[in-house]
Amino acid sequence: MCRDDFDRLWAEASTITGWLTRDQALRLWSEAVRLPPGALVVEIGSHHGRSTVVLAAAVDGRGSVVAVDPFVEGRLFGGAPTRAAFEANLATYGLTETVRLVADYSTRLRPGWTEPIDLLYVDGKHDYWTCSDDLRWSRHLRDGSTLLVHDAFSSIGVTLSLLVHVLPSCRLAYAGRDGSLARFEKRPPSVRDRWRTVRELPWWMRNVVVKVLLRLRLRPLARVLGHDGDYDPY
Numbered sequence: 001m002c003r004d005d006f007d008r009l010w011a012e013a014s015t016i017t018g019w020l021t022r023d024q025a026l027r028l029w030s031e032a033v034r035l036p037p038g039a040l041v042v043e044i045g046s047h048h049g050r051s052t053v054v055l056a057a058a059v060d061g062r063g064s065v066v067a068v069d070p071f072v073e074g075r076l077f078g079g080a081p082t083r084a085a086f087e088a089n090l091a092t093y094g095l096t097e098t099v100r101l102v103a104d105y106s107t108r109l110r111p112g113w114t115e116p117i118d119l120l121y122v123d124g125k126h127d128y129w130t131c132s133d134d135l136r137w138s139r140h141l142r143d144g145s146t147l148l149v150h151d152a153f154s155s156i157g158v159t160l161s162l163l164v165h166v167l168p169s170c171r172l173a174y175a176g177r178d179g180s181l182a183r184f185e186k187r188p189p190s191v192r193d194r195w196r197t198v199r200e201l202p203w204w205m206r207n208v209v210v211k212v213l214l215r216l217r218l219r220p221l222a223r224v225l226g227h228d229g230d231y232d233p234y
Contacts, residue, residue: 009057016089018050019234024150024181025054028121031146031183032058035118039063044106044134045123045150048082049089055121056095063118065099068106107133117141123150131161138172141186147172152182153204154233167197180207180234207233 006029010022020028032041032055039059046052046069056065069086073079083103090096102109106124110133117140124134131149138147151158166172166184173189174182174197182200206225211232213222219230227233 005057009054013050013053013057013093016050016053017048017085019231020050020054020150021179021181021234023178024234025051027178027181027183028054028148029058031119031148032063035059035063037062039118040115041065041119041121042117042137042140043067043121043123044137045069045125046086046101047077049086051121051123051150052086052099053089053093053095055119056090056098057093060095060098063098066102067099068102068104068109068124070105071103106130106137110134110137113137113140115140118145119148120145121148121150126151126155126157128157128160131158132165135161135165138184138186143186145186146175147184147186149182149184151180151234152177153200154180154207156208159204162197167194 006026009029010025013025014022028051035041040063041055041059043052043055043065046067052065052067059065071077071079071083087101090099107130117137120137120141122131122134122137124130141147149158149162152162153159162182166174170188171186172184173187173193175185176183177200210222210225210227213219214230214232
């Protein structure tokens with residue numbers, strides 16, 4: 001598959017409700033499309049399935065995606081209607097057979113997980129404790145595989161969990177980001193890898209300030225910091 005395949009997919013998948021940007025979707029696609037036959041992708045946090053569709057389309061016919069989402073009831077997450085939209089989107093793109101939905105909490109599923117993972121995408125609950133537990137899924141990554149974390153250096157909870165659990169890690173190396181989508185490789189990190197993580201902290205602090213300004217309805221000040229929009233920096 002080539003870049004044109006992604007462009008055609010994104011033209012439609014971008015209409016699915018979600019916060020994944022085009023550049024971030026391209027990163028997901030690029031990482032998944034190069035996986036070997038029989039590869040397993042695990043996605044933590046699916047919502048309506050924008051990222052799920054991108055990942056599944058990239059491995060369709062060659063691998064599979066396990067989508068983990070409890071679809072919690074309530075105004076914020078949508079519960080059953082969100083799950084129905086997720087399943088409808090998979091059906092629309094003919095990806096139902098490629099994706100195995102596990103409608104459960106990632107923190108409850110993880111302790112019993114045994115399968116090796118070829119690509120891990122973390123976009124679950126953004127509090128420090130849940131994200132910290134979700135990062136433990138990386139133990140199942142094959143050596144040299146990729147961990148992608150959404151809202152890194154944007155969300156306070158996600159960033160703190162990365163600083164506490166990944167920065168001092170001896171098995172995960174920071175490899176860059178696409179907006180707030182951070183990429184890590186399962187390999188021993190160098191001093192330079194760790195320093196690159198630390199260098200993202202000013203950008204993180206800028207994003208926290210932007211979020212505060214948006215909640216105070218001070219959008220003109222947020223624009224001074226380079227954020228032009230009504231939503232948080234994703």
